[in-house]
Amino acid sequence: MSADFEQLLNDFLRQLSVEQSASPHTLKSYQRDLKQLMRYCSDKAIKNCSEVKQADIRYHIASRYRLGISGKSLQRELSAIRSFYNYLLKNNDTNSNPAQYVKSPKPVRKLPKTLDVDQITGLLEAETSSHLETRDIAMFELFYSSGLRLSELAALDVNDIDLLDHSLIVRVGKGGKARLLPIGSKAISTLMTWLALRAKIAQTCETALFVSHKGTRLGQRSIQARLKQWCQKKGIAEHIHPHMLRHSFASHLLESSQDLRAVQELLGHSDINTTQIYTHLDFQHLAQVYDNAHPRAKKKIDSPTVNKQKTEKPATM
Known part of the structure; x- marks a missing residue:
């Protein structure tokens, strides 16, 4: 990974902090998520941000998913990557946003636990x-x-x-x-x-x-x-x-x-x-x-009994 890539990341985080007043928690999350992308690029011998393609982002997110990272976390990672590349586009450091059309796995929606x-x-x-x-x-x-x-x-x-x-x-x-x-x-x-x-x-x-x-x-x-x-x-x-x-x-x-x-x-x-x-x-x-509470809302349904007695034939009029 080139030093330029690291410098651009630091500049992006500084811009989030100063111009957008991002919270320390947000900055830490963005830094952690974008460091994951940097590791991927380093493993793939990708030296510059502009060399990252849409296929790379898809493969990176898929690899993270196979590691057991939740869909919700991957949504956040993609959001961080998109924001980073939008920053690079604005400053003419790249020509496209490779994460723009990449979708993360759909997260399982868990109901929050509450107390009565x-x-x-x-x-x-x-x-x-x-x-x-x-x-x-x-x-x-x-x-x-x-x-x-x-x-x-x-x-x-x-x-x-x-x-x-x-x-x-x-x-x-x-x-x-x-x-x-x-x-x-x-x-x-x-x-x-x-x-x-x-x-x-x-x-x-x-x-x-x-x-x-x-x-x-x-x-x-x-x-x-x-x-x-x-x-x-x-x-x-x-x-x-x-x-x-x-x-x-x-x-x-x-x-x-x-x-x-x-x-x-x-x-x-x-x-x-x-x-x-x-x-x-x-x-x-x-x-x-x-x-x-409802008298006819019980989960258990009794099987209907069959009346074995012969029914009388109705009298003809």
């Missing part, structure tokens, strides 16, 4: 025994109350919360979009308790809403670890991750309101098709209620 209301109640209304557990419950309540992503919750500052208005602002959501979200009364109560404790823990110049025992911003991995630890303490065998609380928020809200557009706005989805996956969860719930 009783499970949520058991998780969030358990007694706490330390300042840090009080903080944790405030975090978990906020996940479920406002449908936040893990990155969004970790990035919250104290000034992003309005306790009087019962709202919060996500300043940089997915795709760089901001949104205003409501906060439920249960979450408000736990936040007020936590903020009183936070004042004694947080370092003087720390702006983060949720801080560690050292007084600094709590990272995403620490939040994940705290949820896992809390579940273990409460004897919950199922693996519960932060996004499951977001899924539960969406599923329960849609089940009660039937307002898909509102749920889309609250979740910060740019495409309503992403939100529609929760309608499948809602239908599963309705179908289960129907099967359990």
